[in-house]
Amino acid sequence: MGGRLTAAIGRLRRDQRGGALVMLGVALPALMMAAGVVIDYGVLSEQRTAFQTVADGSALAAAREFRLANATPTGVQSAAEKFATTQLKALNQTGTIAAAVDVKKMTVTVEVTNVARTNIMHMFGSDNVTISARATARVLGTAAICVIGLETSKKETIHLEKDAKLEAPECAVYSNSTSRDGLKAMHNSQLRARFICSAGGSYKDKHDSFQPSPTLDCPVLADPLASRPPPSIGGCSANDLKITSTTMLSPGTYCGGVRIGKGAVVTLNPGVYVFKDGPLDVSGGATLKGANVGIYLNGKGAVLRFDADTKIDLTAPQNGVMAGILFFEDRSSPVNQKHEILSNDAKVLLGTLYFPQGELNIGASKPVAAESAYTIVVARRFTLSAGPTMVLNAKYSSTNIPVPEGVGPGSTAAHLAR
Structure with missing residues (x-):
């Protein structure tokens, strides 16, 4: 009687381990997905912060060009794009730069965008994420x-x-x-x-x-x-x-x-x-x-x-x-x-x-x-x-x-x- 009971308990233990493995197998993709989101989010957030720094600095630098007597919308836009390109390179980042100038409002808007491939999330169908940052600088008078x-x-x-x-x-x-x-x-x-x-x-x-x-x-x-x-x-x-x-x-x-x-x-x-x-x-x-x-x-x-x-x-x-x-x-x-x-x-x-x-x-x-x-x-x-x-x-x-x-x-x- 005692031998049969011991054998039954042994089979139950083996069944419990198997159930745990089944549960782990079901949960593992979700756990990996969550870990991937955390890791990718940190990387992407860091990149967006860098983009915002570039957009802010470029907009301000270009807006100051308005104080030059020979400033033109094309020249101010070019200044914004050149500054942003230089800053991206200094930060070891890549991105697309778009600058817009509104002469009437005396504003310069700079947007930096990049489509980034995820490191882990792409294994679960999220291959690319668009990252962007935008800044507008205004000149308060040219005098x-x-x-x-x-x-x-x-x-x-x-x-x-x-x-x-x-x-x-x-x-x-x-x-x-x-x-x-x-x-x-x-x-x-x-x-x-x-x-x-x-x-x-x-x-x-x-x-x-x-x-x-x-x-x-x-x-x-x-x-x-x-x-x-x-x-x-x-x-x-x-x-x-x-x-x-x-x-x-x-x-x-x-x-x-x-x-x-x-x-x-x-x-x-x-x-x-x-x-x-x-x-x-x-x-x-x-x-x-x-x-x-x-x-x-x-x-x-x-x-x-x-x-x-x-x-x-x-x-x-x-x-x-x-x-x-x-x-x-x-x-x-x-x-x-x-x-x-x-x-x-x-x-x-x-x-x-x-x-x-x-x-x-x-x-x-x-x-x-x-x-x-x-x-x-x-x-x-x-x-x-x-x-x-x-x-x-x-x-x-x-x-x-x-x-x-x-x-x-x-x-x-x-x-x-x-």
């Missing part, structure tokens, strides 16, 4: 950038009040604010530029004050001068200096501010001037002039104030840490300090006016900077109070004062729009 309002969320990043005029016919004006009132012109004020762009989806305009109408929903522009190092700050050359007669100043650090008045004529020798913890205040019919000078404003109360009855004639340095920058506000200065140019005789302000934390306010009754070869404004806020006209020329080739990288010529902004 050099001469104004950037850096404030991103609050109202009146760029603001013109009654009868104010901002003339920038050969360059572009950007407001980074997404507020409805971030770009605002009121009561017969006018902003005329080659191109006007607002990060917001609307703008404040009751009197058709913008020429042309602003482009909306523009990408926020990063501070183009954020990487420029500030000048060094030395020991105090003077403290709380007051000047009331004809004087010639030398570069140095002026602590507690400098106040110029009573008809004084002050000439700044070439170099860098640091005004620490106090203003550069010109009033009382005084004159401030200087060629190849850079003015660095550091600390609380380090602001500009040029009164209406003064004469201002200043040009930025040709070289050194302040090359091309006339005014440079320290990036750790208190937010929204106000710098005021109220002078009715400030015809020459040649260079870049850089106030990353503060507000630059123009309040003169006669044109400001009109005789400068170029003037560029990069400020947290840029406002023109009632009545003034500021002229932002873009005659970059007519001066030996360099233009900081990121603004001026060659600063055309191209952004992915896919």
